[in-house]
Amino acid sequence: MHMHKFEKIWLTFGISCLVIFLAVVGVSAFYLGNKPPSCLTTVNPEKVDQTKPFNKPGLHKVDGKDWEYELVYVASAFSYNPAKVEVPLGAKVKVIATTKDVIHGFEVAGTNINMMLEPGYVSEYTTTFDKAGEFLIVCNEYCGAGHHLMSSMIEVVK
Amino acid sequence: MAKAELKTKHKTEVEDSSSLKGTLASVFLLGAFIIVTWISVYYLFVERF
C-alpha cells in the first residue's frame, strides 16, 4: 500500500496539530486546574433537602479552604434555589449543585460554568468571578414542560 | 524485474509531486481553518471565568 509523499506531509502536519491541541488542553486540565466538572460525590436524590450542603442553598463564606466561598444550588423542575445571588467581584467560589428530580443543566451564560446536574450526584466547579455584571443561569438540558422557564441570576458586584 | 519497478515508481513519483500541489494547498487551507477556529474558542475559554 503506497502513500503519496504529500499525503504523508499532510497527515504528519494534521496529526501534530491534534497532538498539540491535546497537549494544550491536557496540561491546562491536569496541571493548571481546569479539569471539566467531574465530582464523584453521591447523594440520595430523595433526601437532597436534608443533606449537607443542600440543606442551606446560597452563598456561604468558608475558612481554611482553597476557595473563599461556596455557592450551593438545588435544582428541581422548574427552578433553582436560590433564584438570585450576589457574588463579590474577585471572589474564588466553589459552585456546588444537585437536582431533586430529573437531569437539569447548569449553565452560567458567558462563563465556563457549565455542568450537568444528575439525580444522585453532586456537581462542582471552582472558579474566580473576575468580571462584574449580571450572569444568567439557564437550564440547558431538557427537563420537561417548564425547561425554558428555568433560570436564576448571579450578580457579580464590586 | 525489481529495477523496472523502481523506474516506474520514480517516474510516477516525479509526476505525482507536481500534480498534487493543489491538493496539498487545499488540505492546508482546511488545516488553517481548523487551527484558527480552535484557537478562537480556546481563547474564549481562557478569557472567561
Add this chain to the structure above:
Amino acid sequence: MINSAAAKVKVDPRDAKLSMAHFFVAFSALALGGLMGLLQTLVRSGKWELPWGIDYYQILTVHGVLMGLVLTTFFIMGFQYAAVSRTTGGHSNAARRTGWIGFWVMLIGTLMAATMVLLKEASVLYTFYAPLKAHWIFYLGLTFVVVGSWLDGAAQIMTYARWRKNNPGQPSPLLSFMAVINTVMWIVATLGVAATVLFQLLPWSLGLVDTVDVLVSRTLFWYFGHPLVYFWLLPAYMCWYAIIPKIIGGKIFSDSLARLSFILFLLFSIPVGFHHQLTEPGIDPAWKFFQVILTFMVVIPSLMTAFSLFATFERYGRSKGATGLFGWFKVLPWNDARFTVPFIGMASFIPAGAGGIINASNQMDQVVHNTIWVTGHFHLTAATSVVLTFFGISYWLIPHLTGRKLTKAMNKLGIIQAWVWFIGMAFMSGAMHIQGLLGGPRRSAFSTYGGAKQAAEWIPYQIAQAVGGSILFLGIILVLIIFVNLAFFAPKGEEEFPVAEAENLEEKAPMVFENWKLWLGITAALILFAYTIPFIDIIQNAPPGSKGFQTWGKW
C-alpha cells in the same frame, strides 16, 4: 466497450423493490420531520405559537426521532442494500427475505414509538434520558427499530459473506466492503442502546422495577450515540470515495487507503462516548481525557478522506488539461447534480468537522456544551454534509431502481435545491453557532428568561434561525418534488448506478483488511480498555436509583 457494459449493470429488480421501500419511509420521515423543524424555528422566533395544544417538546421529539433515527437508518439501509446488490451481483433469496423482515420490524417499531409521541406519552426527545420516563410502548418500539436494523444489516453481511466464499483471495468490491464495515459498526454500537432499553428502561417503564441507574443508562446510550453519527457519515463517505469519481469521469485516488480509513472508523468511532459526557458528574476526568484522545484519533481518517477527495478532483482536472494550483476546480462537472449536490455537502464538512474538534476538546466543551452551538454543529454535519449527499445519491439511485431517468429538469432542480439548502443552513446554523457562543441553550422553547439582558441578545439570532428554517423548508418541498417525480413520473429509461474504479488497478488492497477477526478483536479491545474500569466504577459507586418522572405537558 467494457465501460458501457459496466454502466448497464443494474441492481436486481427484486432488490430494487426493497431499497425503494426504505426510501419511501425515509422521505416520508423527511417531510414530516422537516415540517416540525420549521415550526420549531417559528416558535423560537417569539412571533408564533403552536396551535391545538401541540407542545414544543413534543414536536422537538418528533423532529429528532424522524430526522436522526428514521430518515437516517432507513435511507442508509436502503442505500447500502442496493450498493451491495449492485457490486456483488445481487442478494440471495434468503438475504432478501431477511432484509424484508428487518424492514417491517423497523417500520412497526417506528409507528409504535411515533404513536406514543403523538399521544404525549413520550415527550422525551430523541435521547430519551432517564429519569424522564416514557410509556413502555415507546421503548419497545425503539427496540423493534434496533432489532429490525440488525436483520436489515444481516442481509448485507450474508451477501458479502457469500461473495467472499465465491471469490477467495480477492478483496471484496469497495462499496460492499464499506457497507459491511458500517453495518458491523452499527451492530456493535447498538448493543449499548439495546442494553439500556432492554435491561433498564423497559422493565422500569413496565413497573417491574422502581428505580433506574441514571448514569449507567446515559453511559450506555452515549456508547451508542457517538458511533451513531459515524453510521450516518460513512455512507456519505461511500458516495464520495466510491461513486463521485465515476460521476466526474475520474478514478478513486487510492482504493487501499479508502478501505483503511473505514477500518479506522470502525476501530475509533465507538470507544469515545465520554466526549458527550464531559460535563457530567460521576465520571473520572482521567477517563474522560483518555476517551478524548481516542476521539482525536477518529479525526485522522477524515483528514485522510479530505486529501483523497481533493486528490481525486485534481487528478481528474489535470487529466482534462487544467493548469495552475486550483485550475482543476473549474473543470469539475458543476452542471451535474449528482456531483454538485454531494460536493456542497463535502465543503460543508469543513466547518462541521472543525466544530466537532472543538466540542471534543475536553474542558473547551464547557464553552459550548448544550448550547445551541451544538445544534448548529450537527445541522452542518448530519443535516448538510450527510443529507445533501443522500439527496445527491437519490437523484441517480431512485431512477435507477424505478427504471426511469434523471431528466435535465430534475437535475437542474436538484442543483437549485442544494443552493437553497445551503443558504437556509448558512442562516440557521450560522446563527446557532453564534447564539451558542453567547450562551443560548439548546432544546428550548421561546423564552425571555425573566427579562435578562443576556437572553435579550439571543432573540435576533432566533429570528435569523426562523429565516433559515423557512428557507430550508422550501428546500424540503423542492427535494420532495424531485423524489416523487423520480419515483413515479419521470420518463422510463436506464439511469446508471455509477461505481468508481481505482486509479491503480494493479495495487490490490491487502487481504488483511478483510480479516474480520483481527479488526473486531481490536475494536473490542479498545472498547474494553476505554470503558471497563470507569463503567465498573460507575456501577460500584452508584447512588440510590431514580424513580420515573413525567414532567412534560400532557393532553
